[in-house]
Amino acid sequence: MNKQDYYDTLGVARSASEDDIKKAYRKLAMQYHPDRNPDDKAAEEKFKTAAEAYEVLSDPDKRTRYDRFGHQGVAGDFGSGGFQWGDFTHAGDFEDILGNLFGGGIFGDLFSGRTRGRASNRGEDLRVNLKLTLEELAQGVSKTIRIKRYVPCESCGGIGAADRNSVRTCPTCHGQGQVQQRASSLFGVVMNVTTCPNCQGQGKIIDRPCSACEGQGRQMKTVTVKVDIPTGAGDGNYMRLQGQGHAGIRGGPAGDVLVVIEQEPHEFFERQDDDIIYVMPLSFSQAALGDQIEVPTLSGKVRLTIPPGTQFGKVFRLRGKGMPHLNGYGQGDQLVKVIVWTPTELTDREKELYEELSRLKSGKTPEKDRGFFDRIREDLFGD
Incomplete structure (x- = not known):
């Protein structure tokens, strides 16, 4: 439903x-x-x-x-x-x-x-930061993590007493851990529930505490926990593993484990929500003449056609090549942003060719190209 x-x-x-x-x-x-x-x-x-x-x-x-x-x-x-x-x-x-x-x-x-009440025995929650790569987040992954947490005491079985004969029901709250008082309100008589002052909400009185756990009913231990990360999860998302945290005091319910995802930096991809950003350097000749190039994506390489006259800042959109949506329906896109690579060292021949090209282009500057800035604006801020 x-x-x-x-x-x-x-x-x-x-x-x-x-x-x-x-x-x-x-x-x-x-x-x-x-x-x-x-x-x-x-x-x-x-x-x-x-x-x-x-x-x-x-x-x-x-x-x-x-x-x-x-x-x-x-x-x-x-x-x-x-x-x-x-x-x-x-x-x-x-x-x-x-x-x-x-x-x-x-x-x-x-x-x-x-x-208040007996659930004050509840174990504490644990927070674990889990570092994952972009590829792992895109595909979904199962991880086994090691954590230090309180587990029920093996010596006393979690009751906190040296033996079961040392545990008796609290005579004040009769094992409830709470006491009730009738009180008047605007809506009539209601029950006011407070923590039992005699057993501090435990519901039981221990005459001889367990020496191994000092009456707490739990001990620290390193354990392994499995966590399944869904596809499309991102940095800062977290998963709650109910009942996997610290054991409660004297048999109380266990806390939870909060697994917080930390996305590791990628070598050349940047994530923007469910879109992937890839900066692609082109040479002057590739940008001016056009080319067929291979572009890496999360699912493998794809061929991209670079049209002649491609300007610095041009953005190509590869639809469906981004991160899967967390709800399992559809994917983001990959945005390929063009930068034109300027060589820092030139051979004599390369220098001659650039000088010849400069002479051929003499008198034709971007300012005189009526559509130049319009194209730059479109490439930088969208089609």
């Missing part, structure tokens, strides 16, 4: 400002919040889709990728299972505002307690 456009979800124009987007999300969050719509699955789904849209459109990088490539451009941020509350990074934007209205704590359950 096709997903709704994020701008339509929030009811804003594609040119909407950050403030407009924030206001639109706040309105929807207030309207469809589960505390105002108990047992209403439709409202809960609308609340979630609004949060997903805001997660993308409030982030400049994600919004740029979404504007260019649609949902495919940000799919890697949410993993194979799609958007989850654990992906939401803006809970704090309205937590204070909505918290005042609902008595506080409304985000504790919705966002898996990213800032």
Whole structure:
């Protein structure tokens, strides 16, 4: 099923400002919040889709990728299972505002307690910079990377205790890691959820900690992780490997690995979005008389016809010879920019020929060629 456009979800124009987007999300969050719509699955789904849209459109990088490539451009941020509350990074934007209205704590359950409750056991995220060549990005590639991360303690199995008899349920929160308090608000009585002060959100009390991990339930280890880079990815794009980051404390959920792509400089290609720029030097004779030359591309060499009278700055477009689009449909172009190479050393014979040519051209300068500057302007700034 096709997903709704994020701008339509929030009811804003594609040119909407950050403030407009924030206001639109706040309105929807207030309207469809589960505390105002108990047992209403439709409202809960609308609340979630609004949060997903805001997660993308409030982030400049994600919004740029979404504007260019649609949902495919940000799919890697949410993993194979799609958007989850654990992906939401803006809970704090309205937590204070909505918290005042609902008595506080409304985000504790919705966002898996990213800032409170038992999910405080969640492992930290890891960031890895991955250098890739232009050819690898054009073709897509699988890489195996080595990272140092916390893994569950082998000695205690991740529970953080010397033995299972040393672990008991917290008597204050009864293993929930949270305590609830009833509070009054403009919308009636709601539940305020806070971290248990007795177990600090762990849900359990450990009498004898594991000596190997000092009660943390995890140890540092070097591991290998496989990452599949899609065709058309570019510098600064990143992929989220869910659950591949640091192991959580005492059996808590693992964090994620953010693989950030660094595009290595190419010997003679330059990338401009999905177009490839190639600067091609020509001799005076090639530019004046025309020629058939071979031009390198990402998919091999192609022959290019240079017409007589080609000027410095002329741009030839090789359609479909650029980078694949990230969404998998179509490719950019390769732009071949001409520069006329001037020799720095001449033989006596070459010097004589240039002098003879100069005499033949005497009196005919570019200024007197009525179309010269028009052609230069077209070549530099487009046909």
